Amino acid sequence: MAANWKMFKTPTETTAFFTAFLPMIEGAAKADVAICAPFINLPAAIAAASGSAVTVGGQNLYWAKDGAFTGEISGPMLKAIGCEWVIVGHSERRQFFGETDETVLRRTKAAIEAGLKVILCVGEMLAEREAGQTEAVLHKQFGAGVAGLTPEEFSQIVIAYEPVWAIGTGRTATPEMAAAAHKVIRGLAAHAFGDAANTLRILYGGSVKPDNVASLMAEEEIDGALVGGASLDPASFSKIVNF
Numbered sequence: 001m002a003a004n005w006k007m008f009k010t011p012t013e014t015t016a017f018f019t020a021f022l023p024m025i026e027g028a029a030k031a032d033v034a035i036c037a038p039f040i041n042l043p044a045a046i047a048a049a050s051g052s053a054v055t056v057g058g059q060n061l062y063w064a065k066d067g068a069f070t071g072e073i074s075g076p077m078l079k080a081i082g083c084e085w086v087i088v089g090h091s092e093r094r095q096f097f098g099e100t101d102e103t104v105l106r107r108t109k110a111a112i113e114a115g116l117k118v119i120l121c122v123g124e125m126l127a128e129r130e131a132g133q134t135e136a137v138l139h140k141q142f143g144a145g146v147a148g149l150t151p152e153e154f155s156q157i158v159i160a161y162e163p164v165w166a167i168g169t170g171r172t173a174t175p176e177m178a179a180a181a182h183k184v185i186r187g188l189a190a191h192a193f194g195d196a197a198n199t200l201r202i203l204y205g206g207s208v209k210p211d212n213v214a215s216l217m218a219e220e221e222i223d224g225a226l227v228g229g230a231s232l233d234p235a236s237f238s239k240i241v242n243f
Contacts, residue, residue, distance in 0.1 A: 204216055
C-alpha cells in the first residue's frame with residue numbers, strides 16, 4: 001500500500017501524520033507500506049518512520065546523478081537521505097510536466113542504479129478509454145517505458161495502473177475493469193521478462209478509499225494500491241492498510 005501525498009503537507013504536518021498513523025497500523029503485517037512525500041518533507045518522514053515497517057519514497061527524480069539542472073533531484077540524493085522508493089511517470093508528471101515514456105525509462109534506470117525501488121505508473125486518459133484504446137495505450141507505455149529494462153532492473157520495480165480519468169475525480173474503475181487492465185500488464189511483462197512477471201506487483205491507483213479497497217483487493221490481479229487523497233489523513237489511510 002503506497003501513499004502519494006502529491007503537493008501536500010509541511011514537515012511539521014508530516015511528523016504529526018506519522019505520530020497518529022503508526023499506532024493505527026501496528027498489526028498490519030500483511031501489507032508493505034510506503035509513503036511518497038514531497039521532497040521538503042522527506043527528512044521528517046524518514047525520521048518519523050525510523051524503527052517502523054513503513055518505508056519512504058520520493059515522487060520524482062531526474063536521470064542525471066548531478067549537474068546544472070536547477071530545481072531537480074537525483075537518485076543518489078534521495079538514496080542518501082534514506083529513501084527506498086521513488087514514483088516515476090505519474091500521470092500528473094506526464095500531463096503537466098511533459099513526461100514521456102522515453103523519459104520514464106531514463107528515470108527508472110537512474111533510480112535503480114542509485115539503489116532505489118520504483119513505482120512506475122501507466123494508464124489511459126478518459127478519451128482513450130472511451131475509444132477502446134486502453135490496451136493499446138498500455139502496450140505503448142510498457143513497450144517504451146518498461147520493456148527496455150534488464151531483467152535485473154525489472155525485478156526492482158512495481159507497476160501502478162492508474163486510469164487517468166479516475167485520479168482525484170471520485171470515479172473509480174470497477175474492480176473488474178482494473179483487474180482486466182492488470183492482466184494485460186502482466187501479460188506484457190510475461191512476454192518481455194518471462195516468469196518474472198509472476199512476482200511483479202501491480203498496484204491500482206485511482207480514487208482508492210476505505211470503502212472500496214476491499215472490493216478492489218479481492219481481485220486476484222490487484223496486488224496493492226497507490227493512494228492519493230485518501231492517504232493524507234492517518235485514519236483514512238490506516239483503514240486502507242488494515243482493510
